[in-house]
Amino acid sequence: MRKGEISKAVIRRLPRYYRYLGELLQNGVVRISSKELSERMKVTASQIRQDLNNFGGFGQQGYGYNVEYLHEEIGKILGLDVTHNMIIIGAGNLGQALANYNFEKVGFHLIGIFDINPRFEGVSVRGIAIQMLDTLEDFLSEHKVDVVTLTVPKRPAVDLAHHLVDLGIKAIWNFAPTDLNLSEDVCVKNVHLNESLMTLSYEYRAKHSGEARDE
Amino acid sequence: MRKGEISKAVIRRLPRYYRYLGELLQNGVVRISSKELSERMKVTASQIRQDLNNFGGFGQQGYGYNVEYLHEEIGKILGLDVTHNMIIIGAGNLGQALANYNFEKVGFHLIGIFDINPRFEGVSVRGIAIQMLDTLEDFLSEHKVDVVTLTVPKRPAVDLAHHLVDLGIKAIWNFAPTDLNLSEDVCVKNVHLNESLMTLSYEYRAKHSGEARDE
Numbered sequence: 001m002r003k004g005e006i007s008k009a010v011i012r013r014l015p016r017y018y019r020y021l022g023e024l025l026q027n028g029v030v031r032i033s034s035k036e037l038s039e040r041m042k043v044t045a046s047q048i049r050q051d052l053n054n055f056g057g058f059g060q061q062g063y064g065y066n067v068e069y070l071h072e073e074i075g076k077i078l079g080l081d082v083t084h085n086m087i088i089i090g091a092g093n094l095g096q097a098l099a100n101y102n103f104e105k106v107g108f109h110l111i112g113i114f115d116i117n118p119r120f121e122g123v124s125v126r127g128i129a130i131q132m133l134d135t136l137e138d139f140l141s142e143h144k145v146d147v148v149t150l151t152v153p154k155r156p157a158v159d160l161a162h163h164l165v166d167l168g169i170k171a172i173w174n175f176a177p178t179d180l181n182l183s184e185d186v187c188v189k190n191v192h193l194n195e196s197l198m199t200l201s202y203e204y205r206a207k208h209s210g211e212a213r214d215e
Numbered sequence: 216m217r218k219g220e221i222s223k224a225v226i227r228r229l230p231r232y233y234r235y236l237g238e239l240l241q242n243g244v245v246r247i248s249s250k251e252l253s254e255r256m257k258v259t260a261s262q263i264r265q266d267l268n269n270f271g272g273f274g275q276q277g278y279g280y281n282v283e284y285l286h287e288e289i290g291k292i293l294g295l296d297v298t299h300n301m302i303i304i305g306a307g308n309l310g311q312a313l314a315n316y317n318f319e320k321v322g323f324h325l326i327g328i329f330d331i332n333p334r335f336e337g338v339s340v341r342g343i344a345i346q347m348l349d350t351l352e353d354f355l356s357e358h359k360v361d362v363v364t365l366t367v368p369k370r371p372a373v374d375l376a377h378h379l380v381d382l383g384i385k386a387i388w389n390f391a392p393t394d395l396n397l398s399e400d401v402c403v404k405n406v407h408l409n410e411s412l413m414t415l416s417y418e419y420r421a422k423h424s425g426e427a428r429d430e
Binding site: 011012014015016018019042077078079080082084092093094096097098100101103105106107108146147170171173177178179181185187189191192193194195196197198199200201202203204205207208 | 226227229230231233234257292293294295297299307308309311312313315316318320321322323361362385386388392394396400402404406407408409410411412413414415416417418419420422423
């Protein structure tokens with residue numbers, strides 16, 4: 001890791017800084033103190049300073065942060081100054097929904113959609129024709145693909161992920177409800193929707209157990 | 216909070232335990248030691264014991280865990296033994312993709328889909344007719360809704376969320392790329408897809424910066 005020992009918790013918070021700074025920028029704000037930023041983001045000013053100090057700090061005592069500069073620098077830390085080519089494997093509802101998302105604005109450029117189901121042959125999403133999965137190897141030999149979004153069911157996901165790694169893929173955005181267990185040098189980010197709902201369910205019970213329905 | 220001081224990190228791990236135990240159960244495994252479970256889940260046995268001890272512990276020294284019992288108990292902790300009625304507001308691609316998901320198996324029962332766009336009038340997803348948002352208040356007065364899934368754009372999301380809270384909603388699963396800033400007694404679980412991709416982008420750069428393309 002080039003950046004040394006930055007904790008995952010800090011990394012998880014960076015996109016939120018990026019989002020708030022982007023909004024400030026849109027609203028024409030040039031400079032902001034950690035106190036003002038802290039009030040907007042509802043985190044302590046000291047957490048903001050600590051988080052940003054992981055990357056060398058970006059503020060001058062008494063002057064606050066230059067919004068445009070900080071936005072750009074956090075973008076660089078997040079790797080958003082580089083365009084990543086992405087494909088989606090799994091053209092079901094979720095895959096198609098993601099294909100329609102505008103991930104280009106965070107530097108992810110969708111260049112292909114794949115599925116095994118022949119009913120998708122000839123179907124296009126945002127101008128990108130869904131291709132059959134058996135053409136993937138040829139596609140990968142002709143195109144540089146940085147990230148694969150995996151929106152396939154649990155059962156094929158693990159084997160498919162290992163196959164992708166054999167084909168040279170180094171990053172997977174995984175929506176399949178399973179761990180992929182790939183080698184350490186492969187980046188995997190899981191989005192487990194079921195599990196997100198379960199934590200909401202936990203919190204709901206914890207906060208409102210007294211009001212539970214008895215039907 | 217009924218359960219006292221359980222940390223968010225533990226809560227975030229519970230659904231993964233639930234998933235692994237569910238798979239073991241399906242495979243007919245009756246009993247498992249923390250060591251075996253640890254090898255499967257790739258976390259330390261001591262973390263498993265610590266996590267489960269937050270809820271009183273479920274194992275007997277030397278006997279391991281009863282898989283079915285532990286699965287059921289974690290399910291209860293997560294509130295999965297209660298059915299939650301859910302509606303989706305925002306019938307775009309993502310909203311429809313989520314409507315097609317089978318969240319019933321974790322206890323979330325979809326009873327309505329809403330949008331403001333008249334082009335959805337008469338459209339059904341999984342047998343549920345998309346309704347116009349101006350009928351929401353009537354709907355809420357006739358149906359108990361526990362959770363609202365919010366798949367609307369950023370701009371209307373915050374006002375809409377506050378309106379939902381005024382109407383008595385206590386839990387929101389938020390896919391809009393914004394913080395909702397609701398009162399403390401409302402449960403909000405954010406799924407910020409852009410930000411998930413950004414952390415993948417960060418990790419990719421950290422691991423593969425030496426191999427960056429120079430096109």
